[in-house]
Amino acid sequence: MQPKRHPYAIWLTGLPSSGKTTTALALAGALRSEGIPVECLDGDELRKHIGGGLGFSRGDRMENVRRAAYVSGLLNRNQVTTVVSMITPYEEMREFLRRELPHYIEVYVECPLEECVRRDVKGLYAKAQRGEIPAFTGISDVYEPPHRPDVVIRTDRSGKEDNVRIIMDYIALCSPSV
Numbered sequence: 172m173q174p175k176r177h178p179y180a181i182w183l184t185g186l187p188s189s190g191k192t193t194t195a196l197a198l199a200g201a202l203r204s205e206g207i208p209v210e211c212l213d214g215d216e217l218r219k220h221i222g223g224g225l226g227f228s229r230g231d232r233m234e235n236v237r238r239a240a241y242v243s244g245l246l247n248r249n250q251v252t253t254v255v256s257m258i259t260p261y262e263e264m265r266e267f268l269r270r271e272l273p274h275y276i277e278v279y280v281e282c283p284l285e286e287c288v289r290r291d292v293k294g295l296y297a298k299a300q301r302g303e304i305p306a307f308t309g310i311s312d313v314y315e316p317p318h319r320p321d322v323v324i325r326t327d328r329s330g331k332e333d334n335v336r337i338i339m340d341y342i343a344l345c346s347p348s349v
């Protein structure tokens with residue numbers, strides 16, 4: 172019999188272009204291949220569908236994360252593990268998540284700002300540096316590094332598959348065997 176696992180909320184936090192989405196998709200694939208029901212909740216997608224009226228002020232980001240936590244909680248309650256990829260830039264948000272979500276796993280997707288700027292997947296760092304996007308995380312808005320992440324991955328130093336393995340190993344450690 173397979174060991175019983177909790178439905179986790181695996182929350183990937185990090186700078187834009189740090190590798191949250193890339194890692195989340197690979198992680199979800201690895202979880203599915205072990206027969207674990209999983210949904211990905213990505214910041215961009217959530218903003219498109221349930222982010223009505225929200226921008227990038229501190230209050231709006233807090234509300235954005237609160238909405239994502241609500242959706243994650245509904246899924247978790249129904250035995251679906253969630254892999255959430257959102258910048259989640261403030262420690263206050265992450266403290267909220269730890270209180271709110273029973274099986275919250277915080278993954279710090281760490282990558283030096285210079286490397287994120289070099290990657291600039293959506294061209295937004297360049298725009299922010301030209302002053303065309305106000306309050307852009309890493310340039311004109313703060314990213315507070317997590318105080319007590321459960322897992323840290325370095326996407327400039329290790330590849331996607333190795334990082335997925337690190338996270339999977341942590342989940343296996345947390346999972347009670349029955």
Ligand SMILES: Nc1ncnc2c1ncn2[C@@H]1O[C@H](COP(=O)(O)OS(=O)(=O)O)[C@@H](OP(=O)(O)O)[C@H]1O
Pocket residue numbers: 186187188191192214215218227231232233235236256257258259260293295304305306307308312
């Ligand atoms: N001002 C500003 N600051 C930061 N990010 C910005 C901004 N404007 C647009 N974007 C793009 O929005 C994407 C989703 O952000 P999130 O919802 O994850 O942000 S937050 O958690 O609410 O802070 C985020 O996606 P990722 O690059 O995948 O992190 C950004 O590309």
Ligand SMILES: Nc1ncnc2c1ncn2[C@@H]1O[C@H](COP(=O)(O)OP(=O)(O)O)[C@@H](O)[C@H]1O
Pocket residue numbers: 185186187188189190191192193194256290292325326327329330331334
């Ligand atoms: N080890 C790695 N893990 C994740 N992404 C990586 C890695 N090495 C290079 N990359 C690249 O970095 C970029 C990260 O983009 P993305 O996953 O969209 O970041 P975010 O969701 O944090 O904005 C992608 O182009 C990806 O191919």
